[in-house]
Amino acid sequence: MLTWDEYAQHSAAYLANAFGTFGNSVATAHACRNKAASREAFAAFGVPSAASIRVDSLDQARAAAENIGYPVVVKPAAAAGSIGVSRADTATDLAHAYTQAAARAAGHRFGVLVEEYLDGPEISVECVTVRGTTTPVAVTRKQLGAPPHFEEIGHSVEAGDPLLALAGPVAIQALHAVGFANGVSHVEMRLTDGGSTPRLIEVNGRLGGDLIPHLVREATGIDLPLAAADIALGLQPDLAPTRRRAAAIHMAYAPADGRLTHAAADPALREQPWLERLVWEKQTGDRVALPPAGDLGIARIAHIVARDTTAERCLQHLADAASHLDITVN
Incomplete structure (x- = not known):
């Protein structure tokens, strides 16, 4: 049982458990899909993350922003691909940001989040987890579009990236916090304090989008889609790099x-x-x-x-x- 789709994680987890195949629990799928639940798990396990408050109205969003301090990030709690996510530098910006996020959150019960803005380069760590043991295999460095939105307009992967040693352990902590046991994951974070401190944005319990697995294969030779399929079948994936570019x-x-x-x-x-x-x-x-x-x-x-x-x-x-x-x- 395998999915690479953000919105099918609950279904895949439910079916994997029903059929007794290798996968993750429904609770883990919930924690990966619901960013508010993720933040709670990160806090419980001491994973460095952003301050976050779930809100259901503009008045609550204003109060949350005042509590956290501007600038803040406003996002749907269960969307993907930076949809509905924007930065608000002032109370005036917040009204527009909340309206945008709430529209994208419509139909989902998880609501909207107001979060601390993490200043620094954005990266993701591509990880492989087998029976609860996680191996970070690559770092993806992001190129973002113009603010206030967080549209990802490019990615790069280089074999032997030194950031893997810095960010990999934090990704392992985050996956452990949400109970991720089997599969390939895409763990997003920002490098704060001048690039020295990785702090979590979110855990995605699936392959990265935007051809990131293809970039990893081109750079390192490690085949993440094949690894995901192997894990779903109960096999040990081959994570030996065969390229260095x-x-x-x-x-x-x-x-x-x-x-x-x-x-x-x-x-x-x-x-x-x-x-x-x-x-x-x-x-x-x-x-x-x-x-x-x-x-x-x-x-x-x-x-x-x-x-x-x-x-x-x-x-x-x-x-x-x-x-x-x-x-x-x-």
Whole structure:
């Protein structure tokens, strides 16, 4: 029993338990899906995290923000992909942020969270857990879009990243706190205090999105989807690295809301030795919209994957490639 979908974790856990297969408890799936429950678990186990208060109204959100101190992050407690998440620097910002988060939380019983803003680079640790023993295998460094939103517009993975030694133990603590016993996970955190202190954002009890498992395989040779399947079958996954290089992805976003009228790339881009793939996600005539009106499903036009000896070189390739995309929205 296996899922890579954020919203199917409860169902997968329930069925794994019903059939007696390898998976996680329903309580663990709940803790991973409900960010308020995650925060409670982190606090109980002393995992460094952000101060967080669950709210059900704008008045409660205002009181929570005053208690925590601005700036704050306002988010749906059970969404994914940065949907409905934004930063509020003032009480005026808070009203808009709460309205946005509450709209995305509609239909979920978990409500909205007002949280401490963690200042620092954002990363995730990709982990493999077998019968309660966790192995952190890679660090993914994030590139975020313009504030106040937390849209992830790129990721990079480099074999042997020194951040793994710093952030890996915190990821293990977090997974232990929510009772994660079997599977591949994607543990997000920020590096505060000038990059020296990892603090938890959330635990995702599934494979990372945005082709992160593909970047890990390109950089290290470790196959996370295969590991997830092996664990579901009760087998021991192979986590021995076979490569030592880097890979990165860039997501090209619409320049404005509207209809996509033109999308093309310089033909020379296809000939670059570092290019692993260039995929157009939208066709001319498709409607596109930037956050907060649009989420990643209608904001992204294309994605590009680069591979090279270091993450720095990959990111430079992607920056150059972005300037060779011709995208027009009417």
